Amino acid sequence: xxxxxxxxxxxxxxxxxxxPQHPSTHGVLRxxxxxxxxxxxxxEPIMGYLHRCFEKHCENLSYEQVVPFTDRxxxxxxxHMNHAYSxxxxxxxxxxxxxxxxxxxxIVAELQRIASHLVACGVFGLDVGAITPFxxxxxxxxxxxxxxxxxxxxxxxxxxxxxxxxxxxxPPNFIQYTTEFLDYFEPMLKEFDNVLTGNMIxxxxxxxxGIITPEVGVNFGVxxxxxxxxxxxxxxxxxxxxxxxxxxxxxxxxxxxxxxxVGDCWDRYWVRMREIEQSVKILRQAIAxxxxxxxxxxxxxxxxxxxxxxxxxxxxxxxDVGFYIMSDGKNIPxxxxxxxxxxCNLSVFSEISEGWMMSDVITILGSLDIVxxxxxx
Amino acid sequence: xxxxxxSLLSLLSFTELPYSVLVxxxxxxxxxxxxxxxxxxxxxxxxxxxKVSAFMQDRLGPMEVGLVGFKGGRKFxxxxxxxxxxxxxxxxxxxxxxxxxxxxxxxxxxxxIFMGALLTFIGIPFSDGIIIxxxxxxxxxxxxxxxxxxxxxxxxxxxxxxxxxxxxAMRSAAQIISYEIPLGLSILLPVxxxxxxxxxxxxxxQSEHRWFILHSPFTFIAFFIFFISGLAETNRTPFDIxxxxxxxVAGWMTExxxxxxxxxxxxxxxxxxxICILSSVLFLGGWLSPMTIFNIFPxxxxxxxxxxxxxxxxxSKALFLIFVMMWFRWTFPRLRVDQLMHLCWKxxxxxxxxxxxxxxxxxxxxx
Numbered sequence: 001x002x003x004x005x006x007x008x009x010x011x012x013x014x015x016x017x018x019x020p021q022h023p024s025t026h027g028v029l030r031x032x033x034x035x036x037x038x039x040x041x042x043x044e045p046i047m048g049y050l051h052r053c054f055e056k057h058c059e060n061l062s063y064e065q066v067v068p069f070t071d072r073x074x075x076x077x078x079x080h081m082n083h084a085y086s087x088x089x090x091x092x093x094x095x096x097x098x099x100x101x102x103x104x105x106x107i108v109a110e111l112q113r114i115a116s117h118l119v120a121c122g123v124f125g126l127d128v129g130a131i132t133p134f135x136x137x138x139x140x141x142x143x144x145x146x147x148x149x150x151x152x153x154x155x156x157x158x159x160x161x162x163x164x165x166x167x168x169x170x171p172p173n174f175i176q177y178t179t180e181f182l183d184y185f186e187p188m189l190k191e192f193d194n195v196l197t198g199n200m201i202x203x204x205x206x207x208x209x210g211i212i213t214p215e216v217g218v219n220f221g222v223x224x225x226x227x228x229x230x231x232x233x234x235x236x237x238x239x240x241x242x243x244x245x246x247x248x249x250x251x252x253x254x255x256x257x258x259x260x261x262v263g264d265c266w267d268r269y270w271v272r273m274r275e276i277e278q279s280v281k282i283l284r285q286a287i288a289x290x291x292x293x294x295x296x297x298x299x300x301x302x303x304x305x306x307x308x309x310x311x312x313x314x315x316x317x318x319x320d321v322g323f324y325i326m327s328d329g330k331n332i333p334x335x336x337x338x339x340x341x342x343x344c345n346l347s348v349f350s351e352i353s354e355g356w357m358m359s360d361v362i363t364i365l366g367s368l369d370i371v372x373x374x375x376x377x
Numbered sequence: 378x379x380x381x382x383x384s385l386l387s388l389l390s391f392t393e394l395p396y397s398v399l400v401x402x403x404x405x406x407x408x409x410x411x412x413x414x415x416x417x418x419x420x421x422x423x424x425x426x427x428k429v430s431a432f433m434q435d436r437l438g439p440m441e442v443g444l445v446g447f448k449g450g451r452k453f454x455x456x457x458x459x460x461x462x463x464x465x466x467x468x469x470x471x472x473x474x475x476x477x478x479x480x481x482x483x484x485x486x487x488x489x490i491f492m493g494a495l496l497t498f499i500g501i502p503f504s505d506g507i508i509i510x511x512x513x514x515x516x517x518x519x520x521x522x523x524x525x526x527x528x529x530x531x532x533x534x535x536x537x538x539x540x541x542x543x544x545x546a547m548r549s550a551a552q553i554i555s556y557e558i559p560l561g562l563s564i565l566l567p568v569x570x571x572x573x574x575x576x577x578x579x580x581x582x583q584s585e586h587r588w589f590i591l592h593s594p595f596t597f598i599a600f601f602i603f604f605i606s607g608l609a610e611t612n613r614t615p616f617d618i619x620x621x622x623x624x625x626v627a628g629w630m631t632e633x634x635x636x637x638x639x640x641x642x643x644x645x646x647x648x649x650x651x652i653c654i655l656s657s658v659l660f661l662g663g664w665l666s667p668m669t670i671f672n673i674f675p676x677x678x679x680x681x682x683x684x685x686x687x688x689x690x691x692x693s694k695a696l697f698l699i700f701v702m703m704w705f706r707w708t709f710p711r712l713r714v715d716q717l718m719h720l721c722w723k724x725x726x727x728x729x730x731x732x733x734x735x736x737x738x739x740x741x742x743x744x
Contacts, residue, residue: 014540016540038544038714038715125710128710128711129615129617129709129710129711130709131430131434131707132707132708135434139434196710199709201709201710201711201712202710204713204716205710205711205712205716357713357714358544359618359624359711359714360713
């Protein structure tokens with residue numbers, strides 16, 4: 001069905017308050033929805049319910065102490081946040097990392113990407129009404145969390161990747177367990193695809209809904225899988241390879257509009273599913289190439305970057321994370337600013353969801369895969 | 378005329394009370410039994426549903442609560458007491474009515490929905506002769522009473538004074554009223570062929586000829602139209618848009634809790650049972666044993682027949698259909714409102730009308 005033309009019938013508008021306590025706003029987002037019957041005429045997202053003064057806190061903490069705070073930004077992809085922040089600090093300090101550290105970082109980051117995309121796809125199914133795929137996704141994510149627990153003792157907020165290294169070396173058997181997980185996971189991914197991806201009702205609900213055209217996507221600063229679904233191949237792992245990503249062979253899946261048009265909700269879901277496959281591919285290569293070495297050798301005794309500023313970008317599960325750090329030569333940052341991908345992705349939400357129906361609003365919001373911890377910081 | 382009320386009346390005739398008193402007594406007794414059936418079925422069905430969903434989702438489901446005096450444990454009791462505990466919790470919960478709600482209507486709504494389900498059971502057969510009252514407009518009556526519930530839903534949604542409830546109620550009203558048309562058109566097929574609105578007549582026809590689903594390709598399609606429309610009538614997935622929990626929180630039930638909510642739940646499961654029994658009676662041979670499916674076996678083969686086995690067969694068929702409903706619920710996503718209407722008005726109704734037309738022609742040719 002095409003977008004409703006709201007000029008046909010004009011009735012009184014009803015303002016509906018969705019959230020912050022609502023099952024489908026993915027946290028504490030509040031949406032003020034102006035509705036005309038089932039059709040949404042205007043949406044105002046209101047955020048800030050989870051604001052924890054992350055950036056202000058950072059101005060009073062030493063560089064090492066910021067790492068646990070980055071965990072709490074994107075709590076579904078904490079490793080990415082740790083990694084992104086550590087990379088920017090290392091760029092300031094100009095540290096050369098041991099190979100092993102880089103490989104371990106890639107392994108945990110890709111495991112984290114799988115875990116995060118599993119939640120995104122599962123919850124997207126839940127938003128559309130399919131409950132079983134969600135539980136399957138969480139079941140498989142659980143295995144990744146078990147691996148992380150083995151690695152650093154935490155299941156959600158890891159504080160694992162530190163400036164200059166990682167907190168612990170890989171535990172014995174970690175590589176074996178990871179390989180076992182990958183062997184187990186690939187058939188499960190196919191099963192997930194079978195039950196949800198091609199489902200007629202699912203396609204009806206998501207294809208051609210909430211289209212982000214490439215122009216709109218770029219203009220609003222959308223990034224990550226959400227932008228790639230619009231047909232733009234923009235992946236920092238490929239475009240500006242950081243860490244050791246240039247040593248791996250992987251593709252960047254982009255939306256092709258297989259079920260509808262390019263950039264619809266189904267494409268965003270599909271791109272995430274294909275990215276999981278690519279992450280598995282990277283993981284297998286990283287495990288095969290993993291070198292030996294000391295993971296703590298490059299850890300600086302004292303993190304005291306020279307006066308100056310740095311901005312570094314990182315491809316997290318949600319998109320383009322940027323950390324801008326300004327140093328005045330002390331051991332605490334003078335100013336720290338984070339570019340939140342989910343925030344930019346959410347900004348396009350009211351643009352693309354006006355004129356759709358109530359149910360579509362939920363679908364579109366689910367397909368953007370926002371994490372409120374990162375939006376509000 | 379062979380029905381439970383009739384046999385009760387003849388059973389009670391020794392008391393030599395006036396007929397009007399006897400009728401009241403008979404109605405009370407049967408009414409209590411219907412209520413018990415609904416309550417027990419809802420309890421078991423909730424347990425069954427949770428176990429089915431757990432099986433499909435790779436989990437265990439309820440496992441801890443055993444029966445009275447027995448501690449649970451996965452070996453033996455398997456959490457069978459969980460729904461009983463849940464029901465007790467619902468009954469002892471605080472009764473909440475929102476301040477701005479229309480209190481009279483809000484109290485009234487669950488009872489209207491419940492009444493619809495309760496009244497429908499009067500015309501629902503459980504086996505040969507085991508029916509509360511087998512009147513000659515049986516199907517017509519069942520279709521009429523089962524749609525009383527929608528009034529209760531609209532009342533519940535409107536009186537709650539909550540925008541989410543209002544959305545749920547409006548969606549529900551549109552959905553239930555629309556889907557009654559393909560449902561009714563599919564019911565017309567057996568009625569047309571048999572020439573009677575009486576349930577027992579329809580099953581008698583099937584025992585003489587064959588199951589109705591195999592009468593012709595058209596009735597085969599009609600069975601699916603009937604069952605899927607039934608899913609929409611009972612607000613089950615993929616048509617659960619009135620209470621779509623990811624969109625409308627809980628739809629028209631948002632403001633209800635405790636006992637009133639339990640009544641909604643009871644009626645929902647009762648209407649599931651009604652739809653499944655109706656589909657078995659109309660299309661799957663009702664209380665006939667599966668040996669009669671083509672009616673080609675000699676009579677001596679039909680050993681598992683008769684009223685008591687009839688209950689077994691009817692409930693086997695109905696429970697299988699209920700399992701299919703649960704299977705759908707835990708597999709499919711949910712349709713959108715306009716897609717739901719599209720399916721009803723542009724797919725089901727034309728097909729149901731065509732079915733009716735072709736079956737009528739078949740009857741003209743072969744009669």
